[in-house]
Amino acid sequence: MHEKTVLQMPVNRVEGDLxxxxxxxxxxxxxxxxxxxxxxxxxxxxxxxxxxxxxxITPRVCGICGTAHLTAASRALDSxxxxxxxDSGIRLRNVALMVEHIQSDVRHGFLMFMPDFAxxxxxxxxxxxxxxxxxxxxxxxxxxxxxxxxxxxxxxxxTLGGQWPHSSYMVPGGVVSVPGQSDLLQCIHxxxxxxxxxETRVLGCEIARWNAIRNASDLNSWLVEKEEHRxxxxxxxxxxxERAGLDAIGKGHGNFLSFGSFDLPRETQVKPGRPGExxxxxxxxxxxxxxxxxxxxxIEEHVSHSWFRDSGxxxxxxxxxxxxxxxxxxxxxxxxxxxPRYDSAPAETGPLAEAVIAGRPLFVDLVSKSGxxxxxxxxxxxxxxxxxxxxxxxxLREILGDGDFYSPPGEITEGVGAGFTQASxxxxxxxxxxxxxxxxxxxxxxxxxWHASPRDDAGIRGVMEEALVxxxxxxxxxxxxxxxxxxxxxxxxxxxxxxxxxxxTPNSARLLQLV
Amino acid sequence: MSAKNTVIICVGxxxxxxxxxxxxxxxxxxxxxxxxxxxLIDGGLMGLNLLGIVEGAGRVVFIDVLQGFAPPGxxxxxxxASALEERPASxxxxxxxxxxxxxxxxxxxxxxxxxxxxxxxxxIAPECVDEIADMAMSIATGxxxxxxxxTTIDAAQPGTP
Numbered sequence: 286m287h288e289k290t291v292l293q294m295p296v297n298r299v300e301g302d303l304x305x306x307x308x309x310x311x312x313x314x315x316x317x318x319x320x321x322x323x324x325x326x327x328x329x330x331x332x333x334x335x336x337x338x339x340x341x342i343t344p345r346v347c348g349i350c351g352t353a354h355l356t357a358a359s360r361a362l363d364s365x366x367x368x369x370x371x372d373s374g375i376r377l378r379n380v381a382l383m384v385e386h387i388q389s390d391v392r393h394g395f396l397m398f399m400p401d402f403a404x405x406x407x408x409x410x411x412x413x414x415x416x417x418x419x420x421x422x423x424x425x426x427x428x429x430x431x432x433x434x435x436x437x438x439x440x441x442x443x444t445l446g447g448q449w450p451h452s453s454y455m456v457p458g459g460v461v462s463v464p465g466q467s468d469l470l471q472c473i474h475x476x477x478x479x480x481x482x483x484e485t486r487v488l489g490c491e492i493a494r495w496n497a498i499r500n501a502s503d504l505n506s507w508l509v510e511k512e513e514h515r516x517x518x519x520x521x522x523x524x525x526x527e528r529a530g531l532d533a534i535g536k537g538h539g540n541f542l543s544f545g546s547f548d549l550p551r552e553t554q555v556k557p558g559r560p561g562e563x564x565x566x567x568x569x570x571x572x573x574x575x576x577x578x579x580x581x582x583x584i585e586e587h588v589s590h591s592w593f594r595d596s597g598x599x600x601x602x603x604x605x606x607x608x609x610x611x612x613x614x615x616x617x618x619x620x621x622x623x624x625p626r627y628d629s630a631p632a633e634t635g636p637l638a639e640a641v642i643a644g645r646p647l648f649v650d651l652v653s654k655s656g657x658x659x660x661x662x663x664x665x666x667x668x669x670x671x672x673x674x675x676x677x678x679x680x681l682r683e684i685l686g687d688g689d690f691y692s693p694p695g696e697i698t699e700g701v702g703a704g705f706t707q708a709s710x711x712x713x714x715x716x717x718x719x720x721x722x723x724x725x726x727x728x729x730x731x732x733x734x735w736h737a738s739p740r741d742d743a744g745i746r747g748v749m750e751e752a753l754v755x756x757x758x759x760x761x762x763x764x765x766x767x768x769x770x771x772x773x774x775x776x777x778x779x780x781x782x783x784x785x786x787x788x789x790t791p792n793s794a795r796l797l798q799l800v
Numbered sequence: 801m802s803a804k805n806t807v808i809i810c811v812g813x814x815x816x817x818x819x820x821x822x823x824x825x826x827x828x829x830x831x832x833x834x835x836x837x838x839x840l841i842d843g844g845l846m847g848l849n850l851l852g853i854v855e856g857a858g859r860v861v862f863i864d865v866l867q868g869f870a871p872p873g874x875x876x877x878x879x880x881a882s883a884l885e886e887r888p889a890s891x892x893x894x895x896x897x898x899x900x901x902x903x904x905x906x907x908x909x910x911x912x913x914x915x916x917x918x919x920x921x922x923x924i925a926p927e928c929v930d931e932i933a934d935m936a937m938s939i940a941t942g943x944x945x946x947x948x949x950x951t952t953i954d955a956a957q958p959g960t961p
Contacts, residue, residue: 348845423902432907436851443852450849 289315290761303737303776307767309758314767317746317753319737321622324592328607331727336697336719337362337456339727343715344451346729351450352385352442353708354729357715361704362457365719368694372550373687374459376680379547379565380472381442381452382706383677387479387670388435389709390636391487393775394667395420395431395518401772402525406765412525419521427518430486438479441472459691466685473681480674489517492671500650519667526660535659535770537752538631541571541638542735544714545579546707547676553683555676558643565676566707569642570627573656574649576642580628581703584714586730587624587741590617599626599742602716602728603701620739624747625730631741633657633748634711634732635775637665645672657752659773666775698722708732710775736774749774806940807857807913809843809850811864811897818865818922821929825863828933838940847896851907854900859914861936864897866919873924875932877939880904880915 289310308316327346331339339358344351356378363370370378402416403425410416419427439449445464446452454462464472480492488495490513498507504523507514514520526532545568549557558567568579585599594610611618624631632638637657640648651661697719704715711732718726738747746754749771758764808829812822826842834840843850843862854860870876880901897917905912916939918932 348847348849423906429903429906432848432851432903433909436849436907439849440852450846451844 292761292764292767303771305753305767305771307753307764309761312758314753314756314758317750318619319622319739319747319749320620321737322620324609324621326607326609327729328727331724334724336722336724338724339715339717340456341453343729344453346731348450349389350385350708350710350713350731351452352382352446353706353713354715355452355455356382356706357704357713357729358717359455359457359704360706361702361715361717362697363694364702364704365700365717366457366694366697368458369692370459370548371689371692372552373684374690374692375548375550376553376684376687377445377460377462377464377690378455380677380680380684381446381454383547383673384438384441384476386709387483387673387677388438389775390666390669391431391483392435393709393772394522394663395425395427397775398663398769398772399427399518399522400425401765401768402529404763404765406760406763407529410525410528412521412528415521416525419518427486430482434479434482438475441475444468444472456691457697458694461691463688463690464684469681469685473678476674476678476681480678483670483674485517487518487667488671489513489515489520492674495668495671499646501647501654504647519664522664522667526663531660531663531769532655532658534756534766535662535752535773536656536755537633537748539573539656540627540630540632541569541641541657542627542632542634542712543568543570543579543639543642544634544705544707544712545569546639550680550683552687554679566639567643568705570632571638571641572630574641574653576644581705581714583628584730585626585629586728587626589624589742590739591620591623592618593623602703602714602730603718603726605716605728607728620737622734622737622739623730624738624741625734626741629743631738631745631748631751632735633662633752633774634707634735635662635666636669636711637662638711639669639707640665640672659769662773696722711735733774733776737776749776805837805858806861807839807841807853807859808861808863808936808940809841809853811843811845811850811862813845821865821919821922821924821932822863824924824929825933825936828930829936832933832937834937835941838937845896848900848903850897850900851904854904854913855908855910857913859940860916861939862897862901862915862917863932863936864917864919865922866917867921869919870921872921873928875918875920875928875935877935878917878919880917883917 289308292307292309304320304322306318307314331342343354343358346354399420400422403420407413419425442452443449445462446454447462454460484491498504508520508523543566545564545566547565549555549563555565557563558565569576570579585601586605587599588595592609592611594608596606637648641652648665699720701718706713713732714730716728736748740746753767753770756766756770758766810822810826813819814823829840841853866876884902918935920928
């Protein structure tokens with residue numbers, strides 16, 4: 286006789302409105318459904334507006350990925366206008382987006398993922414007390430340091446883009462802000478301060494030493510090489526994760542997707558992510574570690590299980606529709622998220638996908654041996670700043686000697702274009718049609734649309750749904766393993782109402798005396 | 801970091817009618833003459849990213865929607881500790897105002913400013929928005945305000961000294 290229970294749970298420490306239903310049989314997840322519970326509707330907001338309005342509106346899609354949305358919106362308009370962005374315009378766009386990544390990666394790690402290590406379910410883990418000291422919400426040492434350091438490094442985006450978040454300094458043809466020499470020197474100072482913290486506290490070694498790790502065996506040797514390596518946050522993660530069995534959960538479909546990011550300026554010392562190509566983070570699609578060239582025509586969205594009106598099968602984003610349809614097909618439709626697919630396949634995206642598609646040896650080796658899992662997915666996120674900090678400083682220095690930021694592309698009156706980039710959480714695309722100086726069509730596919738996707742027309746589960754299947758759950762009242770799997774994707778279902786509420790009915794409150 | 805002594809930060813989303821109190825109060829205050837030592841900030845949904853604005857200020861007055869502290873439509877003024885009563889400890893990507901208020905003593909890289917939070921629970925009438933704007937200016941410019949003056953009074957008579 287099999288025991289079967291169903292857990293329906295809102296998931297905290299992910300962004301936005303994610304409702305998760307899992308069916309558990311014999312203490313393992315037998316099936317899962319991810320539901321985005323809020324209709325967003327930015328596509329409708331944009332239709333009928335001026336051609337450039339996406340530059341201001343789409344950075345408001347998300348309070349944490351504003352630079353990525355601005356990048357995608359600008360690149361879509363670049364494509365329509367045939368704009369040639371000058372070298373320092375490219376550098377300035379890249380720098381802000383890279384800073385967005387390096388702060389997001391550690392905030393997710395130490396404020397959202399690692400607090401689960403301080404869950405009482407791990408009280409028998411020999412590193413539990415140390416995990417509490419590091420990651421206890423509001424008090425843990427790593428938590429406090431992360432808040433301080435990320436606040437400081439984000440000043441780079443505010444300096445270059447005028448504000449953080451929701452900057453709108455990119456335009457077709459380049460950028461409109463021209464930083465002075467003192468601004469750039471201040472940015473370099475802020476970057477070095479962040480790097481010093483990242484090397485000392487997160488890696489426990491210099492970036493060059495970390496980047497020399499090429500496989501699982503090297504990683505084990507690195508861990509025992511010095512006490513600093515063991516005590517750094519990544520060293521602690523490795524030690525905790527091994528005993529917690531994080532490499533045994535969260536496998537998923539095993540497909541990876543990157544839209545590519547960070548165009549190289551024509552003149553630069555930064556090397557491409559793959560030899561002969563023009564970006565630091567290459568685009569591609571991989572089944573396991575077998576990488577294929579990226580083809581944007583292979584992207585489609587399915588709505589058979591989403592609360593949108595069916596349009597006769599999957600559609601390319603240029604042809605897609607966003608028509609809410611929450612009645613009928615009860616039971617079959619269960620999410621406000623659509624189901625994007627690449628070449629008819631679901632795919633995970635984000636730092637691990639970037640590492641696999643770029644052929645970074647450590648992650649290719651780890652995925653080759655064990656497939657994707659919670660451990661390698663989170664490790665890739667914690668280690669991504671090590672791949673970005675060197676080129677980031679090089680580009681800031683190169684801007685110092687080059688003042689070419691903007692090349693006017695002329696008025697945009699009509700055309701069709703797509704803008705691709707990598708947001709902190711993965712592949713982000715904007716598909717835009719302009720007619721008579723107005724937006725007539727705007728489709729956005731976010732990284733979490735790939736991850737939190739519901740089933741597609743063929744009934745294939747979305748990425749997180751599939752990754753949850755098979756997860757062993759020790760305590761259904763405290764299913765920390767499910768949290769590990771979901772949070773390893775750094776799901777972000779965008780913001781909804783934010784307010785401060787007090788539990789219970791209105792009663793007396795402590796008030797301040799007014800003058 | 802603010803160069804001014806007092807900051808009024810209006811928090812919320814003007815596109816969500818159950819979260820638009822901060823922007824409405826911001827609009828009301830933006831039409832008024834603000835003293836030179838007071839900064840008015842449209843804080844949007846910046847949450848933890850407001851830390852850099854809070855640091856260095858002597859006094860910060862937040863405006864945001866409140867729920868459960870008083871009957872709908874009535875203004876309430878809370879200090880930092882009261883605003884956090886019974887709140888769960890959870891972090892989203894931006895943290896939110898609650899997260900910022902809870903983290904502030906541990907991460908503020910300046911002296912901790914005096915903090916007041918003024919709000920009301922929807923639905924909120926236009927006259928209540930103006931009343932909250934008056935209260936914000938009163939606290940921002942007043943000399944009698946201070947954490948040590950916190951007191952517990954009946955929320956059935958909110959907004960009255």
